[in-house]
Amino acid sequence: MQGGNFYDGFRQGIIVAAFNHLQHEGNGTEDVVAEAEASSDGGGDPKGPKQKVLSETAKVGGALADVVENVAEKGTDGTLKAGELPVNWGKVSKIASKGGNLLGVVSVVDAAFDLYDKPSWGGLGKVIYETAGFIAIKNPYVLGAKVFVDITGISDWTFSKF
Amino acid sequence: MKQFCIKLILGFANYFTRKDESVYDTFNLIVGRNPLILMFFFIVTTILNLFNYNPFYFLEGLEKLERLVILFLCYLIVLPLFILIFPTSEIKKVTLDESQLKYYYRLNAILLFSIVFLSMLLSLHKDGLIL
Incomplete structure (x- = not known):
């Protein structure tokens, strides 16, 4: 970072801080996902509204991860070029x-x-x-x-x- | 005349047809009918204008966005009429080679521009802007 662009450093800082904040908020992501999975297996929704929101976030995160994985997979087998979106x-x-x-x-x-x-x-x-x-x-x-x-x-x- | 119009439709549709599609696809044929709709519109408005009748009286005093929405609705009303006049089944009976399709596309452009020019010049002449 030393000698770099101020804006790049600022942006990097914001992104890292945001991820840090999300990860350490409440129970921690792993616990929330585990809890959400347990609750869906055992029947019924997560108890608190906060847990509900976090489990939804985890699901959205999972879906996004699937898309990224899909893109990476397609990228490596040549059906999609690097940087291309999975859009026709x-x-x-x-x-x-x-x-x-x-x-x-x-x-x-x-x-x-x-x-x-x-x-x-x-x-x-x-x-x-x-x-x-x-x-x-x-x-x-x-x-x-x-x-x-x-x-x-x-x-x-x-x-x-x- | 109808056969000539169908050839014009095919010529224009071919311009918007990609390599992986057929010129007879529904969407391409809808696009192909558009220049005929415009020519018809300009001929009708010119005639109405010559008889001192304002063809746009229903658009007076409207905002641009409102006008565009109304015009689009009018287009959606007129399009089925052109589909009835020039049905896809009849268009499919006509086959043209690539050079003929290009010729009819150019003819489309020339005809449409000529009609637009004449219509606009008549309108400007009537308003005393030219000649």
Whole structure:
């Protein structure tokens, strides 16, 4: 850590402190998990609300550990590259590009309404921009960039200047 | 005319079709019908505008988000009509090769842009902004 970035050290400290706090709170994680397992085996829920919450946390932790294990396993046998999420990205991008086209219809019509409402050259530019986006954009990254520009109002601001 | 429209649908659907899918998949064909819906919309609004009738009277005074939601609902109402006019079973009877599909995609773009340009220029002309 010596000579390192202050922010890195600060972040590391927060993470370690948070884990430490969670581990030493109440009975300790191992005891809580053991107790939760015992109670589920023996029938009935854990007694106190705090124990209930902790047992739920342990279950969520277990599920997360399964996901991590799954990713690591897939990573080692080559089905998933290192750092990749266990999400079918191909399917997501497929739906995004087509869903974006459906919403593109609405965007074009809305731009046409703006032009009818307040006729201007900027309005005409917006209609052409939306139509071009509707016709040509199928790449989900480009679509994401367009949505960002539209949501933040950058495109509206730009076209309102004309 | 119907066959021509079906070819346009296939051309546009092909552009959004991935290598692992068929151009005749339901979602692709829905996307393929979208340019025809837009062309129809622009033709209708231009005609209404020429007859001094405001095609957007139901959107007056609404916020942008409200407008988008209403327009999306309108789209969901119009889409089944286009599915009825151009049914999937009829589209599946038409087969085009890759070069023809690309040609009809370009034709789609040219037609849509031409209609949009004409519609918008007429609107701007009517409002006295040009000519």
